[in-house]
Amino acid sequence: MKFSALLTSAGINVAVCVVCVSLYSILRKQPMNWSVYFGRRLSQESPRRSHSVCFQRFIPSPSWILKAWETPEAEILAVGGLDAVVFLRIILFSLRIFSVAAFMGIFLVLPVNYHGQEMHQDRIQSESLEVFTIGNVKLGSKWLWAHCLALYIISFTACLLLYFEYNSIANMRLAHIRTSLPNPRHFSVLVRAIPWSPEESYSDSLKKVFKKYHGANYLGHQMVYHRGTVQKLLTETWKLCKMLSSDKVRDRLNILQCTLCSSTSDSFRVLSDEPESMNGKSPSREREISSNAKETPAAFVFFKTRYAADIAANVILSTNPMSWVTNYAPEPHDVYWSNLSIPFGQLWLRKIITLLAAIVFMFLFLIPVTFVQGLTQLDQLQYSLPFLRGILKEKYMNQLVTGYLPSVILLLFLYTVPPTMMFFAVIEGSISRSGRKRSACHKILYFTIWNVFFVNILSGSVLRQLDALSTPKEIPTQLARAVPAQATFFMTYVLTSGWASLSSELMQPMVLIWNWFKRVILRQKDDMVPYSFPYHTEVPRVLLLGFIGFIFSVLAPLIVLLLLVYFFLAYLVYRNQILNVYITKYESGGLLWPTVHKTLVFSLVFMQITALCVFGLKNSKSAVSFTIPLVVCTMLFNEYCRQRFYPIFKNTSAQILIEMDQEDERSGRMEQIHQDLQKAYNQITLKSQDLHKPTQLSRPSPTRSDERRIGPERDQGS
Structure with missing residues (x-):
């Protein structure tokens, strides 16, 4: 050339x-x-x-x-x-x-x-x-x-x-x-390949095992569900309600009813706000879907301290490495739910x-x-x-x-x-x-x-x-x-x-x-x-x-x-x-x-x-x-x-984890953290939030330069 x-x-x-x-x-x-x-x-x-x-x-x-x-x-x-x-x-x-x-x-x-x-x-x-x-x-x-x-x-x-x-x-x-x-992931561990038992459910087996081996630090767990058609209906419902809850459409549909969401037009206003579970409540719709859903051999297990969760994530729980597999849990909004139902042996x-x-x-x-x-x-x-x-x-x-x-x-x-x-x-x-x-x-x-x-x-x-x-x-x-x-x-x-x-x-x-x-x-x-x-x-x-x-x-x-x-x-x-x-x-x-x-x-x-x-x-x-x-x-x-x-x-070093746990204990935040963990990995709520609005991490307060007007007016000097 x-x-x-x-x-x-x-x-x-x-x-x-x-x-x-x-x-x-x-x-x-x-x-x-x-x-x-x-x-x-x-x-x-x-x-x-x-x-x-x-x-x-x-x-x-x-x-x-x-x-x-x-x-x-x-x-x-x-x-x-x-x-x-x-x-x-x-x-x-x-x-x-x-x-x-x-x-x-x-x-x-x-x-x-x-x-x-x-x-x-x-x-x-x-x-x-x-x-x-x-x-x-x-x-x-x-x-x-x-x-x-x-x-x-x-x-x-x-x-x-x-x-x-x-x-x-x-x-x-x-x-x-x-x-x-x-963050919920600091106190959580993802457990996969839970062995199947004809006598008890996955949830009961998990609870028994973790109370036995981590009894002093075990706080609770949240099962992962494979809902199939029910999840598809829930997804379509949230999409439809989001569309109908827009200002332009809501003004024209004040007298209409939505059988998927509620019986009155007020349901559009409710669904356009934060879900009830975000305020600590558990809607009956979520309980009904969870009760009809099928458990998968995977769950999020919650611990009382970060250090306990870190130990559980790195320790082999069973003599069979292909069962009771533990990993660090992703952030709630980072979870790719559809892949959690994949059998661990297929990976x-x-x-x-x-x-x-x-x-x-x-x-x-x-x-x-x-x-x-x-x-x-x-x-x-x-x-x-x-x-x-x-x-x-x-x-x-x-x-x-x-x-x-x-x-x-x-x-x-x-x-x-x-x-x-x-x-x-x-x-x-x-x-x-x-x-x-x-x-x-x-x-x-x-x-x-x-x-x-x-x-x-x-x-x-x-x-x-x-x-x-x-x-x-x-x-x-x-x-x-x-x-x-x-x-x-x-x-x-x-x-x-x-x-x-x-x-x-x-x-x-x-x-x-x-x-x-x-x-x-x-x-x-x-x-x-x-x-x-x-x-x-x-x-x-x-x-x-x-x-x-x-x-x-x-x-x-x-x-x-x-x-x-x-x-x-x-x-x-x-x-x-x-x-x-x-x-x-x-x-x-x-x-x-x-x-x-x-x-x-x-x-x-x-x-x-x-x-x-x-x-x-x-x-x-x-x-x-x-x-x-x-x-x-x-x-x-x-x-x-x-x-x-x-x-x-x-x-993560044990020194940092223990110091963070001690700081939360001294400040009195640990009790509130434990309460929030019970609803952090709610599969239905998180799915709904993903459709409702984009999720973001908690951030420090914006700097002074971020408090100004948006757009290029700043560039024009106006």
């Missing part, structure tokens, strides 16, 4: 970003779009809306950028929780390490790459991008010490930054646990099935990847499709097809991956919504790293030389040649998948179109329900781009400049979205970071191994000998972090 093709791709993506950012700064000022761009703040504050026409509403302004930049991390923590802070820390870490990599690459590595061959250099615009990679350095060059030095500096800086980040986030997690409000089979399905999906994805790589190789494309030869002779079409189109097509196919992996996570049997998202996040991460990086490397370079792979010894050599050769494709991928995806995240095009459709076509004036941050899609995207950046930071440093722009824009865009758009439905307490740390260390090690293979290909024995200790040291660093910090994310 020519350098001019990269400039064409960059120009297109810059133009798209500028247009989208300008449109966003205008659209966010229109009152009808506030539910799209200020969903979180609308759900938590009472706005004073102004529909007056103002000239400033139609002029782009950068005020949202200043607000996103100036907001302190403490406010991000109060608004989005620790998970949001951890996600932004990933981007901040990437900014820091790639700033170092860019400095080393531009001033040390890039000149060596460009002047690696003793040949006449053309104008930079006419140069092939391969002259900026390590592939342009001649065999046995003494200047490869520059690449080795850059590799050492980047690796040691990355490890140092990772240590400080792991330590900081671990301390933030401990502080989050200490200062968190009393291992479901995991195998989802693994096989993911592998099949991975092989099916080879088709679009191979097609995309065909577009980057015009000689093969013209040979296979002779009718394109005339079109591809045009300079602009050549640059468009090789520099922009491949990454766009790959990006479109990648949009099918998140919903597919989310479906696999549901089939796998996740018991919580947050667990389902974490499982989908892991699957998407592994899938994208394999298919976007490794498959593109193989299909783009190695498969062209199958005749050279007759012996296994040639595989490392060919891979060492393949990685630098594919740097040009990944530069365009960063531009398209990175820069363009941020424009889409900012604009929210699908949500915006649906909002307009509701208001203009359906004539519905109610605001859209805000949704939670899509960690399962955004975390893999950020980590994948970081992985690509590490691999090519020494081999092809031009890509680092593109990544720096992406991470800087991502820092602003995601802070803005967390502050204004997304709500926090549940909090994992930063459980994402161990996965992030392992992925970043894997990126470091693979960067070092790739560089080692390239040094061997370039016949530089000294560079190879200096790189091997670096790989060993990085692995030892990862093992130290795993021993030092990972237990904090896996379990």
